[in-house]
Amino acid sequence: MMLNLNFHPFPELKTKRLLLRQVLPTDAENVMRIRGNEEAMRYIPRPRAKTMEDALGVIEMLTNGINEGKSINWAISNIENPSEIYGIMGYVNFYPELSKAEIGYMLHPDYWGKGYVPEGILLVEKFGFEQINLQIIEAKIDPRNDNSRKILQRNHYQFDRLVYKEMTFQEEELNSEYYIKHKQ
Numbered sequence: 001m002m003l004n005l006n007f008h009p010f011p012e013l014k015t016k017r018l019l020l021r022q023v024l025p026t027d028a029e030n031v032m033r034i035r036g037n038e039e040a041m042r043y044i045p046r047p048r049a050k051t052m053e054d055a056l057g058v059i060e061m062l063t064n065g066i067n068e069g070k071s072i073n074w075a076i077s078n079i080e081n082p083s084e085i086y087g088i089m090g091y092v093n094f095y096p097e098l099s100k101a102e103i104g105y106m107l108h109p110d111y112w113g114k115g116y117v118p119e120g121i122l123l124v125e126k127f128g129f130e131q132i133n134l135q136i137i138e139a140k141i142d143p144r145n146d147n148s149r150k151i152l153q154r155n156h157y158q159f160d161r162l163v164y165k166e167m168t169f170q171e172e173e174l175n176s177e178y179y180i181k182h183k184q
Contacts, residue, residue: 001099002096003096003099004131004133005069005094013120013127014123015079015119015120017116018076018078018079018116018119019078019079020075020077020089020123021075022063022074023062023063023074023085023088026083028052028055029055030075030085031049031058031085032050032051032054032055033108034085034106034108035048035054035055035058036048036050036055037109040087040106040107040109041106043141044106045142065092069094070093070094071090071091072090073088073090074088074090074120075088076088076107076116076117085108086107086111086116087105087111087117088105089120089124090104090124091103091104091128092104098135099133100134101132101136101137102137102140103121103124103139104139104140105117105120112147117151121151121155122155129184134183135182136180136183137181138160139179140176142175142177143175143176149177149179152179153179155181156181157180158179158181159178159179160178160180161177162175163175163178
């Protein structure tokens with residue numbers, strides 16, 4: 001089955017507390033606050049957003065991914081006040097030949113421990129399985145990231161494999177732990 005990678009109009013997803021919506025240039029300050037936060041980025045091997053220009057670059061990258069059907073990411077925002085962004089979540093890579101996508105998420109530490117990521121993952125998974133036609137969702141984490149592992153396990157992801165020294169970031173060789181979830 002072909003993956004549906006056309007995300008126009010952009011699909012907004014909602015729970016009682018959350019609105020998952022497109023990340024827009026007007027969100028640059030929030031993106032800088034999240035992507036520039038050392039705690040939020042500790043296990044994410046990506047350059048930190050230190051300036052508004054960096055943040056706009058991140059937003060442009062996210063927008064291009066959507067337009068090219070290569071990724072789709074949502075701002076995790078407050079449904080009562082959508083300009084308040086807690087984090088970013090979505091499919092960071094698609095593997096159409098395998099009917100698979102890689103899910104990723106990050107949250108500003110001010111919002112940790114409130115259940116936003118598990119709540120958002122359910123929406124993003126449902127969208128992936130039902131609208132995109134995914135058969136498998138894969139998550140890749142830094143093995144040191146216990147919180148992320150707990151979120152995945154609670155959401156019924158199964159450990160798949162550990163890859164040693166999969167990549168290098170800032171001269172540090174990093175291992176990756178993979179978890180997968182199959183469409184029911």
